[in-house]
Every structure is written in structure tokens, then in C-alpha cells.
């Protein structure tokens with residue numbers, strides 16, 4: 001077991017555990033967009049940043065890729081972390097406002113204004129689909145092409161690929177196209193409507209798709225189980 | 229060529245090479261580095277060869293085709309030895325006169341001498357040219373003395389003596405201690421202490437261990453690494469063999485961009501020659517230590533110079549940085565312990581072993597030892613590669629070596645560290661150049677880029693230019709780098725169009741800081757430097773763009789207007805013809821006028837007008 005300090009508390013985890021896994025294990029929620037338990041960590045969305053090291057000599061690292069080391073000091077919600085995370089969420093929101101996942105993140109982190117020009121992109125290049133296709137579906141039908149601002153997910157030579165079995169796993173895992181938000185109207189990138197809604201399943205749980213995460217209703221009433 | 233089987237045989241060979249050489253024999257040393265070759269050095273070389281043959285004086289005169297001397301701007305360069313007379317911008321037509329007058333009659337040709345741009349005086353001897361005599365050319369100096377394709381030249385200058393010393397007199401541990409004590413830090417950018425890097429690899433379990441020489445050199449305008457590989461490849465090879473001896477590595481790679489054909493060629497020749505002599509390959513110098521070097525050609529992406537990306541590229545994967553929370557010295561190439569160092573770092577190793585750590589650490593500042601090669605460019609009289617001791621001030625670099633700013637213009641800033649370095653303003657010119665001082669000033673050492681900027685430079689435009697470079701060269705994996713740069717550029721473009729606000733300027737600073745803090749690799753962590761440093765030192769210039777809708781340096785096209793002064797214009801029609809936007813109208817011999825709606829502010833009319841009738845505001 002490896003001992004380290006997590007947000008001021010001495011904790012221990014098994015060797016090889018990442019900081020993100022350790023934090024989740026101890027009930028600390030760290031936002032992610034490119035992480036999935038079943039896939040190799042990628043470290044690209046940068047939301048899972050945490051601060052490591054002694055104050056004054058600390059730095060930010062992505063917790064999904066960083067493995068716990070003996071005696072290290074980790075802060076998951078320090079001022080520096082939250083400042084960066086909020087800026088990144090603001091950037092995500094400006095880039096891809098139609099994603100329900102991103103709108104929820106913004107609500108959680110109280111990002112209430114967007115100072116960048118709205119773009120309406122579909123893809124945030126989190127690479128979940130690429131890894132899903134490769135590691136879980138064993139198809140390797142899609143990958144990244146180009147670099148920098150021109151980077152995209154595509155099939156080889158951007159042609160229809162026979163390796164693609166149309167299984168739909170890429171769409172299933174996508175944080176921006178799977179859960180489209182009906183939300184923000186053109187002039188504003190921020191929806192925040194969810195914040196004002198009363199939890200939908202309190203009255204009629206059975207009829208409504210539940211998007212709430214964490215779901216207030218389920219937390220209030222332990223007899224209910226969220227709909228699969 | 230006979231294989232050398234022991235240290236003693238190496239020294240014997242060296243003696244015999246030295247005996248066969250005549251130090252007083254006139255020698256024409258012609259720079260055939262990439263710069264001089266581009267300006268015609270190869271034609272000059274063949275003209276000399278033909279003439280010498282024609283005259284039948286081969287026995288009296290030697291010619292040497294050397295690598296880059298660093299002063300490419302004045303090329304093709306030749307140096308006539310033994311007197312060391314330097315001729316600049318030599319053309320094939322000059323060859324006859326040089327042989328007849330200078331070589332045979334010892335007469336100096338004034339017109340080919342270097343002219344000091346400050347004093348106007350002509351200087352005959354290489355060592356008297358300020359560009360050279362203020363330098364301390366430890367790793368770069370031999371470039372002018374040897375023919376890179378002849379290992380004998382390198383041996384004559386004491387080459388491979390450090391290797392012999394290491395193998396014969398020192399244990400790997402002792403070599404390591406020497407490198408550690410020297411205080412040498414990586415010359416590739418980050419400035420990590422080389423000895424500590426080696427020690428970490430030395431202690432790491434695992435076999436085989438690998439060495440990598442990073443010659444990706446992606447910084448625009450930098451060609452130090454190329455010049456060393458082209459001009460003195462054996463110094464890098466010798467450094468790598470010594471490194472291999474320390475960690476007992478059987479194999480090393482030189483990762484070099486494909487755009488460097490001459491470097492690749494000279495390096496391959498050097499590797500072959502070293503192998504034939506038994507200095508590289510199996511049982512080096514008859515010992516039981518073996519080491520081989522392979523060349524790996526990269527595609528030349530800037531990001532492939534980043535250590536984890538170059539390792540991925542050598543492994544045949546996409547050249548993208550990985551999240552390297554374990555050091556390459558523990559898990560590097562093919563997950564084996566690996567030492568990755570820059571070309572210049574490797575080239576320093578033989579010097580340290582030969583002259584000792586104490587000597588090396590006596591040069592430079594407290595935490596930055598030895599010398600650094602800078603690529604001095606921009607608005608400065610003498611441009612080129614200069615090797616200077618760490619701790620030299622920017623002022624000395626720009627004025628003593630560089631000869632100051634041309635055309636009597638005022639110096640504004642010096643940009644150091646390549647595309648992700650920062651701009652240091654004129655008032656900090658006394659800053660001693662070392663790793664810490666440059667970082668404190670918001671810039672960095674990088675791999676030695678140094679661009680001098682004068683009063684005609686717009687700092688907003690400069691920062692925008694570098695962001696465009698990093699935007700293009702970022703791998704695009706990290707969201708914060710990819711989107712962060714794009715959004716910084718968006719704001720910068722608004723600023724340069726005069727369409728921004730002070731809130732946006734604050735946002736720019738905030739965003740730049742977050743990108744610096746939150747990105748995975750060095751590219752993203754350093755790319756905001758041009759923005760942050762220009763905001764730090766030249767905020768008034770940003771404000772002028774935003775508040776007054778004015779570009780003080782007159783660069784940003786959307787904020788300048790061109791007009792024609794009717795009193796000075798005589799209607800010659802030159803500007804009308806040259807204007808690419810067809811934005812100028814007027815009858816012949818009548819004053820012309822600019823149609824502002826069509827004008828793209830390219831400034832061609834201003835350049836072509838002989839009567840100073842075009843105004844820029």
C-alpha cells in the first residue's frame with residue numbers, strides 16, 4: 001500500500017492506482033471528459049487536473065494518468081486547480097455548448113458567463129471513441145488525423161471504412177453527441193436551466209428520462225433506483 | 229584504414245597524422261556549411277580546385293571544405309591559413325585573384341574583407357572581427373578547422389582523446405561524477421542538469437539502456453545543432469560513446485530531421501569512419517565495451533523535438549508527446565532506461581572529460597556553466613551563430629558581437645528562446661544571459677534563438693506571429709493547448725484590428741496563465757510566453773491598439789492608413805502600377821490618390837515611391 005496526503009488527509013491506496021482512482025475511491029469527485037474506466041487514460045481533456053507537491057513548488061498534473069507515489073501531497077480542489085478548471089469549462093462551453101455533459105459541468109462549477117465567441121463544434125477530441133473502437137471493439141476503424149487546430153477524428157483517408165462494423169460504440173461513449181442538450185438558445189452559450197428545475201423524477205419518475213447526475217431524487221429516496 | 233586495438237595505438241595514429249601535416253603550408257579553408265553552400269560556396273570550391281590543378285600547385289596549397297563558421301550572412305566565407313585572413317562573399321570570379329595575389333604574393337584584397345558596419349573599417353584577420361573575437365568557441369570553434377568528412381582532421385585536433393581517457397583511466401562512475409561536477413545543463417531547452425539525468429539512468433534497473441541525441445531542432449531560425457552535426461559530427465559521436473560507457477548502453481540513436489540532408493550525410497560518413505577505426509562498434513579501442521549509433525530520420529515536426537514525442541517517433545509511433553510521469557531515464561525508448569540529450573549537450577562531453585569538471589565549471593554563472601550557442605538574428609548588423617560564455621549580457625551580445633541595430637534605429641526588445649520564448653525589453657539589456665535570469669524575465673533559454681527587434685516592430689504582431697506558429701505545430705491532443713492557443717489568437721487578432729476591449733485583454737492574460745499551467749507537454753506550457761511577456765513589458769502598446777485604435781509601430785494593417793501627399797506626388801504612376809489591390813487612381817503627371825475602401829495596407833506604394841509622397845499613419 002502507498003501512503004499519501006489527499007486534501008490534507010493521510011490516506012493509502014494500492015500501488016499502481018492513479019490519482020483519479022484514488023480520489024474517487026475516497027469519495028472525492030473530480031470532473032473528467034476523456035476518462036472512462038474501461039479505457040486507457042489519455043490525459044487530454046485536462047479537467048481532471050490536480051495540484052501536487054509542497055505549496056510554493058507545486059504543479060498541476062492530470063490525475064487520470066498520474067500514479068500515486070509514496071508521501072506525495074495532492075490537492076484536488078485548490079484555488080489554482082479550480083481556477084484552471086473553470087477556465088477550461090468556459091472554453092468547452094464556448095466551443096461545444098450543445099453538450100448536456102458540458103452544460104452540467106458548467107452548472108456544477110458555477111461557470112455563469114462565457115467570455116469567448118460561441119462556436120458550435122460537435123467534437124472536443126476527447127478521444128473516447130477512438131479508444132473505445134480500438135480497445136473495446138477491437139476494430140481500430142477510427143483515429144486522429146492532422147495536428148493542432150486541424151486535428152479530427154476520422155477513418156483512414158477519410159473514406160468509408162470496411163473495418164467499421166457500425167456498432168455505434170463510438171456514439172454511445174461520446175460526451176458531446178450522445179447527450180444533446182435542447183438547452184441554450186443561439187445568443188447564449190449557457191443554459192443553466194437544469195439548475196432551476198425541480199428534480200423531474202420526484203413526481204413522475206417512470207415517464208421521464210433522468211439526466212440528473214448526481215440525482216437529487218435518488219439521493220433523497222433510497223428506495224428508488226435510477227432508471228438504467 | 230586499420231582498426232585501432234588499444235589506446236596506445238590511437239595515440240600512435242594521432243602522432244603519425246600530425247607528422248604528415250605541415251602547419252605552415254598555405255591552406256584555403258572554404259566554408260561549405262548549408263548557409264555558405266546556398267550562397268555559392270560549392271562553386272567557389274570547385275573553382276579553386278580547378279585553378280590549383282591548372283597551375284600545378286597542388287603540392288603547395290591545401291584546400292579544406294569545412295562546416296559552418298556561424299557567419300553565414302557574409303558567405304561564402306573563406307579563411308586563408310596560416311595567417312587566418314578572412315574573405316567574405318567570395319564568388320568564383322574572385323578565385324584567380326585570391327590565388328595570384330594573396331596566396332602567392334601575400335597581398336590582401338581589400339574589397340573582399342569584412343567591413344565593420346559600425347566603424348566602416350575593413351578587417352583582415354578572422355580573430356580581429358568583433359563577431360568572432362568576443363566569442364568563446366569551445367564546442368563550435370573546431371568547425372572552421374576541420375573537414376567533417378575526414379576523421380583524421382578530428383584526430384589531429386585531439387579528437388577521441390577524451391574517449392581514450394575515459395576508457396583507459398576512468399571508471400563509468402568516475403566519468404559520471406565528472407559530468408555531474410561540471411554543472412553541465414541540457415542545451416535543448418529545459419536546462420536539466422545532465423549529470424543528474426545520467427545518474428538516474430545509471431541507477432535505473434533494466435537492460436538494454438539506450439541513448440538518444442535530439443537533433444530535431446524545430447525552432448525557426450535556429451541552426452546550431454545542424455551546424456555542429458554538419459561541421460563536427462565526431463564531437464557528438466565521441467560524447468555519445470562516453471555517455472554509453474557510463475550507463476553501459478549498446479545502442480544510441482540520433483534523431484534528426486529529414487530537412488537536414490547534409491547533416492545526415494556528414495554524420496553517416498563520420499559514423500562509418502569511426503567504426504572502421506574501431507572507435508565505434510564492437511570492442512571499442514580493444515576493450516570489451518561495444519556501442520553502435522543509428523540515425524533516425526524524423527519528419528521535422530516541431531513537437532517531435534519534445535522528448536517523449538521524439539521517443540514515440542523513433543519507436544515508429546505518431547510523434548506526439550505522452551504524459552511522462554515516469555522519466556525517460558527509467559522508462560524511455562521501448563520502455564527501457566534512456567538518456568536523451570541535445571546535440572550541443574553531447575558535444576560538450578568530450579571537453580569536460582578532456583579538461584576536467586573544474587575547468588568547465590569555472591566558465592559561466594553560478595548555476596549555468598559553460599557556453600551557449602545563440603542564433604543571433606533580426607534587426608542586428610551581424611547575424612549568425614555565436615558561442616558565448618553563460619552570463620554574458622544581452623547588451624554585449626547585441627552591441628559587441630552583433631554590432632548594434634542597423635540604420636540608426638532604436639532597439640526595442642530581444643526575443644529569446646524560440647517560438648515559445650519571451651520578449652525582453654530594451655531597459656533590461658544588462659540582464660546576464662543564463663537559465664534562471666531568462667526565466668525570471670519571462671523568457672527562456674530554449675535552444676538558443678535570439679531575435680533582435682527595433683522600434684519598427686509591433687509587439688502585438690510579434691506575439692501573434694509566434695502563436696500562429698505554435699498553433700500550427702501543436703499536436704492538438706490537449707484541449708487546453710489546442711483550444712487555448714486558438715482562443716488566445718482570436719483575442720490577439722481582435723486587438724490587432726482595434727476591435728478588442730480591456731476586459732478581453734484581462735481575459736487574454738488569464739487564459740495564457742491557465743494554458744501555461746494546465747497543459748501536458750512543454751509546448752503548451754511555454755507557448756503563452758510571447759503573450760505573457762509582451763503584456764508584461766509592453767502593455768501600453770496593447771492599450772494603444774485597444775483604446776486609441778492605433779498601432780504605434782505602424783505594423784498592424786487594420787490600424788494604419790496610407791495617403792498620398794498631393795504636393796509631393798508628381799504623378800509618375802509607379803505606385804499605381806505596383807499596387808496589387810488596384811487601389812490607386814490618378815491621371816499621369818497629376819497627383820494620385822488612394823481609394824481607402826480597396827487599400828489592403830500592404831505598404832508597397834510607400835516602398836516604391838521615390839518622392840516620399842506616400843504617408844503612413
Ligand SMILES: Cc1cc2nc3c(=O)[nH]c(=O)nc-3n(C[C@H](O)[C@H](O)[C@H](O)COP(=O)(O)O)c2cc1C
Pocket residue numbers: 413414415416417418419420422442443444445446447530531532533534535536568569570571573574675749750751
Ligand atoms: C515543443 C518542444 C520542442 C522541443 N524541441 C527540441 C529540439 O528540437 N531539440 C532538442 O534538443 N530539444 C527539444 N526540446 C527539449 C526536449 O524535450 C528535451 O528537454 C531535450 O532534448 C533534452 O536534452 P538536454 O537535456 O540535453 O537539453 C523540445 C521541447 C519541447 C516542449
Ligand code: FES
Pocket residue numbers: 031032033034035042043044045046047048049062063064065
Ligand atoms: S480525464 Fe484526465 S485529462 Fe481528461
